[in-house]
Amino acid sequence: MSQNAFITEETIEGADDGPLADVTVAVKDNISTEGVRTTCGSAMLESYVPPYDATVVERLKDAGATIVGKANMDEFGMGGTTETSAYGAVKNPVDEGHVPGGSSGGSAAAVAAGDADLALGSDTGGSVRNPAAFCGVVGIKPTYGLVSRYGLVAYANSLEQIGPIGTSVAETAALLDVISGPDPRDSTTRFDLDEDGNGTDETDHPAADSNYAGAADGDVDGMTIGVITDLLAGADDRVVEAFETSLDDLRAQGAETVEVSLDSLEHAVQAYYVIAMSEASSNLARFDGVRYGQSGGYEGNWNDAFARAREEGFGEEVKRRILLGTYALSAGYHDKYYKKAQDARAWVKRDFDDALDQADVLATPTMPVLPPELGESLDDPLQLYLMDANTVPVNLANLPAISVPAGEADGLPVGLQLIGPKFGEESIVRAASAVEE
Amino acid sequence: MSETPVDAEEVKHVAELARVDLDDDEVDAFTTQFAEILEYFEALDEVPEVESEADLVNVMRPDEVEASLDQEEALQNAAETEDGFFKGPRVS
Numbered sequence: 121m122s123q124n125a126f127i128t129e130e131t132i133e134g135a136d137d138g139p140l141a142d143v144t145v146a147v148k149d150n151i152s153t154e155g156v157r158t159t160c161g162s163a164m165l166e167s168y169v170p171p172y173d174a175t176v177v178e179r180l181k182d183a184g185a186t187i188v189g190k191a192n193m194d195e196f197g198m199g200g201t202t203e204t205s206a207y208g209a210v211k212n213p214v215d216e217g218h219v220p221g222g223s224s225g226g227s228a229a230a231v232a233a234g235d236a237d238l239a240l241g242s243d244t245g246g247s248v249r250n251p252a253a254f255c256g257v258v259g260i261k262p263t264y265g266l267v268s269r270y271g272l273v274a275y276a277n278s279l280e281q282i283g284p285i286g287t288s289v290a291e292t293a294a295l296l297d298v299i300s301g302p303d304p305r306d307s308t309t310r311f312d313l314d315e316d317g318n319g320t321d322e323t324d325h326p327a328a329d330s331n332y333a334g335a336a337d338g339d340v341d342g343m344t345i346g347v348i349t350d351l352l353a354g355a356d357d358r359v360v361e362a363f364e365t366s367l368d369d370l371r372a373q374g375a376e377t378v379e380v381s382l383d384s385l386e387h388a389v390q391a392y393y394v395i396a397m398s399e400a401s402s403n404l405a406r407f408d409g410v411r412y413g414q415s416g417g418y419e420g421n422w423n424d425a426f427a428r429a430r431e432e433g434f435g436e437e438v439k440r441r442i443l444l445g446t447y448a449l450s451a452g453y454h455d456k457y458y459k460k461a462q463d464a465r466a467w468v469k470r471d472f473d474d475a476l477d478q479a480d481v482l483a484t485p486t487m488p489v490l491p492p493e494l495g496e497s498l499d500d501p502l503q504l505y506l507m508d509a510n511t512v513p514v515n516l517a518n519l520p521a522i523s524v525p526a527g528e529a530d531g532l533p534v535g536l537q538l539i540g541p542k543f544g545e546e547s548i549v550r551a552a553s554a555v556e557e
Numbered sequence: 558m559s560e561t562p563v564d565a566e567e568v569k570h571v572a573e574l575a576r577v578d579l580d581d582d583e584v585d586a587f588t589t590q591f592a593e594i595l596e597y598f599e600a601l602d603e604v605p606e607v608e609s610e611a612d613l614v615n616v617m618r619p620d621e622v623e624a625s626l627d628q629e630e631a632l633q634n635a636a637e638t639e640d641g642f643f644k645g646p647r648v649s
Contacts, residue, residue: 171630307616390598401575408576410645412634418646423576425646431578439577440587443568444594446575460601466609502594 123211123220125229126189130156132177138184140298145180146236148227149190150197151282152271153177160273161193161205161223164413164433174271175306176240176282176299183298188236192226195435196404197242197275199223200250200507203498204437211494214256214533218491221254223247224285228255231285238295239285244276245392246486246511248283249523253486253535256525258292258552259285261511263543264518265311266327267296268303276399279392279515289524289553293332296545300327326543335546336553341374343551345538346479350385351510355488358529363485366526366536366555373554378479382471384464385513391464392512393505394448394457400438401445407433440501465516472517476541481551484510486523486535510537520545524552563591 127149134140147153150160152170154177159165173181180187194204202210202225212220213233220229224241228251231239241248243261252259261283272282282299286292302309302325311324347367352360367377409415409429416432418425434442448457475482488510497504514521519539526536536555540548568587572579579587628641637644 168634171626171633304618310616387601387604390601391604393594394598394601405576408645409636410643415636417636420646422646422648427573427576427578430576431580434577436583439579439583440590442575442577443571443587444591447571447591447595448598450571450574457598457601460604462609463607464601464604466607467604469609470607501590502597505594 123213123216123229123233124208125192125210125226125233125235127159127161127192127207127226128157129189132156132181132187134181134183134185134187136184138182139294140180141184143185143238144188144236145185146189146191146227146230146239147177147180147187148193148224148239148241150193150242150273151177151240152273153187153190156190158190158273159207160197161195161207162433162435162438163206164407166206166414168412170271172271175268175303177271179299191224191230191239194223194225195438196273196400197223197244197247198400198437198441200246200504201492201497202226202251203494204435206435209494212255212491215491215531218493218532219254221251221487221491225251227285228252228257228259231255231257231287237286238291240299241283241285242272242280243283243515244280245396245515246508248285249486249511249521249535249537250508252285252523254491254533256528256533257285257287258289258522258524259283260292260296260522260545261514261520262296262300262545263326263520265308266300266520266543266545268301268306268309270303270305274403276396277403278399279396289522289549289556290333290336293336293549296332297330300330301325330546332545332549335549337550338373338554338557340370340551340554343375343481344479345370345375345377345551346380346475346482347377348385348475348482348484349379349381351484351488354509355485356490358490359485359488359534362527362529362534363536367483370551370554373557375551375554380475380478380482382468382475384467384471387464388468388513388516389505389509391461391468392508392516394461395465397441397445398449398458399445401442401449404438404442409433437501468513469517472513472519472539481544481547482539484537484539486510486537490529490532490534514539518542520548522548522552524555526555563588563595
């Protein structure tokens with residue numbers, strides 16, 4: 121446990137039997153656990169103890185899993201290296217001089233180090249896939265609406281999903297089988313309704329008759345894989361080399377590859393950050409120290425008291441995003457930033473739909489770079505944002521994607537990302553399982 | 558050059574809107590960084606107007622009382638409470 125992968129190590133026993141009996145799971149510390157503190161990696165919530173379980177935690181317990189602890193993370197999910205945690209950085213188990221990626225860095229590091237069999241992370245712009253790639257494990261970002269977000273402390277609601285992390289595609293997919301499904305407490309998981317909101321047949325949820333673990337059969341014979349050329353140009357040569365080797369291997373197994381290009385991707389990172397920061401500025405307004413969180417005990421005008429509590433409770437990256445989001449939504453700038461970002465989001469969605477008409481799944485390197493050294497990248501926020509170029513488009517389009525290990529370069533892991541159509545989790549699991557072969 | 562140069566006063570104004578105090582060093586650092594980041598966001602100007610269709614429908618349930626947190630649970634994380642209420646700082 122030397123990588124600082126956990127903020128709180130505490131065992132939560134699940135049911136006596138079930139599909140995850142005898143399986144240990146690390147849970148990212150922004151997912152609520154009844155009676156076990158949930159800090160979101162922030163000093164603001166250092167002593168916050170949720171009075172209820174997130175739906176995914178209930179599902180883990182019902183499936184017999186043993187939760188072994190709350191995994192370290194970038195503060196409120198805001199970062200790609202797990203260095204913005206108020207509880208210290210996490211080391212990459214593959215090479216401890218490097219970051220594990222983020223924001224679910226503790227979750228991926230716990231799995232890579234063998235401290236847990238599986239883990240849950242959350243992915244707003246790549247936060248499951250990025251650390252999975254950097255730690256050499258598997259991570260899935262489900263289609264928006266496949267997994268309940270009830271009990272996930274919100275950062276950017278319209279973008280985020282809880283997703284599983286594991287050492288193999290089949291085991292990771294099996295965890296997705298457990299956590300997916302409709303939830304009356306999260307209306308975005310409801311697909312059983314007509315346009316008037318009528319109808320109650322819950323079997324209409326896409327997960328109802330799915331078998332994600334069963335899809336890990338490695339059979340890519342005849343599958344068409346679209347390679348997104350736009351996302352190769354800016355990537356590190358060593359990453360591209362490992363990526364190309366994996367594609368050769370998939371072709372040898374009978375898959376066909378075609379090149380696709382999506383013009384909208386040039387604007388994806390800008391659109392993602394404007395939308396995520398705007399949503400963050402609204403979501404994090406709730407942390408005023410009155411109902412929960414650090415209050416500081418300040419007297420005087422309430423706005424001054426809140427501003428001082430928030431200065432103390434939030435770290436630098438969280439302040440930066442709250443302020444930029446507030447700016448983007450403020451009078452005179454809303455149309456220039458937020459509205460344009462929504463246009464770009466719709467454009468990205470449309471481009472993906474077109475590309476997925478030409479191919480069954482799409483492929484990119486998960487991360488355009490190898491894991492940075494600890495401390496190397498913190499000083500330049502914009503450079504860190506650009507590192508998310510390959511992962512954020514998927515969240516903008518609400519699509520599913522998986523990161524699967526694709527070898528190493530200079531002793532550091534490289535991840536291959538496979539993107540599927542809406543609720544096409546079985547296709548990306550199938551293709552990823554062939555990469556493992 | 559950016560059409561929206563950011564100065565320290567603007568950073569302080571946004572911080573006030575967001576109810577986050579900043580010290581002088583933070584104001585300096587954010588002023589420089591915001592100029593750089595906002596200039597990068599400028600490229601959104603090139604994005605055409607795009608029609609989008611909502612994927613989701615409104616979800617309602619019958620308006621009936623269901624179980625929820627009890628008062629003690631709802632108050633358990635509050636720094637200060639009084640007579641079953643949250644207690645916050647003075648309004649003025």
